[in-house]
Amino acid sequence: MIVTGYTASVLDTAVRAAVRAPSMHNSQPWRFRLRDGGIEVRVDRRRPLPAAGHGHLGDWAAHLACGAAVFNMRLVLACAGMPARVRLCPDPDDPDVVARLVPDSPAPASPAEQDLLAAIPHRRSSRLPFFPEPVPGEIRWRLAQAARAEGAWLELVVGATAVGALAQLARSANRVLDRDPRYRAEIAGWTRGGPATDGVPARAGGPVAEPQDLLPQRPFGERPHVPGQDFGAEPLVAVLGSAADSAVDRITVGQALQRVLLTATDARLVASMVSQPIEVPAARERLRTALGRFGIPQMVMRIGYGQPGWPTPRRGPADVIDGRPDAGDAR
Incomplete structure (x- = not known):
């Protein structure tokens, strides 16, 4: 047909x-x-x-x-x-x-x-600690291929030194953002303590950040760390990027991001996004230089084996489709 x-x-x-x-x-x-x-x-x-x-x-x-x-x-x-x-x-x-x-x-x-x-x-963002089990090489290859299939690139950050340097950059960017009261108000404004159709439920926000954490976490939740369950010393960290930074490039990377995340989900992996180094211009430029490759970093991801994240709410079709009688109605 x-x-x-x-x-x-x-x-x-x-x-x-x-x-x-x-x-x-x-x-x-x-x-x-x-x-x-x-x-x-x-x-x-x-x-x-x-x-x-x-x-x-x-x-x-x-x-x-x-x-x-x-x-x-x-x-x-x-x-x-x-x-x-x-x-x-x-x-x-x-x-x-x-x-x-x-x-x-x-x-x-x-x-x-x-x-x-x-x-x-x-597919859910998991802001919880990951298991220490490493991601096999064959699955790492599949993740890189998923990005390439959508016209993007995926750089896997390998080794304790490289991961540590990226983590330091991410923590520095997070401190810059956290000094801005507008940013803190924005996080609070998207944190949900009850029924909602958007935002991040506090229970999905992961444990409160602690000094030993390698990568920064958004302060959506208030749960303490479970003793003995830290975030891991050397997770698989990946940087997703594009050739340039036009609207078309960013939309293309968005498609690649979802293909990578779904490929990870299909392989029984969990992931979360660490975008602080992208949100701070100086950190983004330092990351681009450190990678030593042509293109623009668009997202940093933490990938590994672990407990799936809590589901987050979504608006239904009636709330997001224009041109239908029930558009905008609560659902």
């Missing part, structure tokens, strides 16, 4: 997966709509991150999040036999439209696409 345009029902199904994508502070900065048989993904300007995601980084946080949502939609459509052709930033007159998905030639989904789709409900 040749699909000439997506329907409202298809959009609804795709959006249910799209909203499972990661976003800074679980801010979910996206909206969706049908237009001429295609699906548009837009930045939601009503959900800004003024201290972290916007400002000197422009729409960095929103673009990565929307790119990750686009990747989830691609998987749903491909596995439904309706693969999409994607255009990034398709309207020069409307920069809030980050992507447009239109039906491509029918084709069966690959086993890899089916596996990644199955991983979407299980």
Whole structure:
């Protein structure tokens, strides 16, 4: 069957997966709509991150999040036999439209696409300590290949010295951010102590940071460390990056980020993002120089074996789809 345009029902199904994508502070900065048989993904300007995601980084946080949502939609459509052709930033007159998905030639989904789709409900950021078991080389190769398949690069930071240097950079960036009262207010504003459809529940925030922690944690929660369960001396740390830093580059990296995270989930790994070195310009430049490779760092990740993170809430299709009678209603 040749699909000439997506329907409202298809959009609804795709959006249910799209909203499972990661976003800074679980801010979910996206909206969706049908237009001429295609699906548009837009930045939601009503959900800004003024201290972290916007400002000197422009729409960095929103673009990565929307790119990750686009990747989830691609998987749903491909596995439904309706693969999409994607255009990034398709309207020069409307920069809030980050992507447009239109039906491509029918084709069966690959086993890899089916596996990644199955991983979407299980992908969660884990802010808990990881187990000491190392990530095998074959899985590390799969993670790097996942980034490459989406037009990005993934640098695995190997060795205690290199990991320690990156961790020092991340902790320094975290101290810079924490000195800003707007940043602290932003974290508090996205921390949820009760039922919610966005933000980070305090129970999902991980234990309170302690001096021995290698990498910094956002102060979402207030739980103490469990005795004897530190975050590990040498986790697998990966830096995801792009060739440049345009809107298209960031949306592309967002798709690569989600492919890497779902690949990790499929391999029974857990991960969390450490974006502080990206949020501070001087730290980002030092990281770029230290990596010694062409391109722009866009995200730092901590990857390993461990307990899956707590699920975080998501808004439903009625809250994020424009142009439908129930758009914006509570769900």
